[in-house]
Amino acid sequence: MERSFADAKQLFGHRYARFRGLLRVRWQSLLAAAAQNIMKIAQLLANRRVAALA
Numbered sequence: 001m002e003r004s005f006a007d008a009k010q011l012f013g014h015r016y017a018r019f020r021g022l023l024r025v026r027w028q029s030l031l032a033a034a035a036q037n038i039m040k041i042a043q044l045l046a047n048r049r050v051a052a053l054a
Helices: 002-011 022-053
Strands: none
Touching: 002 022
């Protein structure tokens, strides 16, 4: 869990809010979480593909 918070902070700009207002900051957080999930799925698929080729 700590790693995902660190990734959000470093890779997705969660050190500071880019927008003002609760709704906009919420959207920033949701988009960052979606991007993290997409990255995890891509890594899993890549690992499966490498394992299938071996």
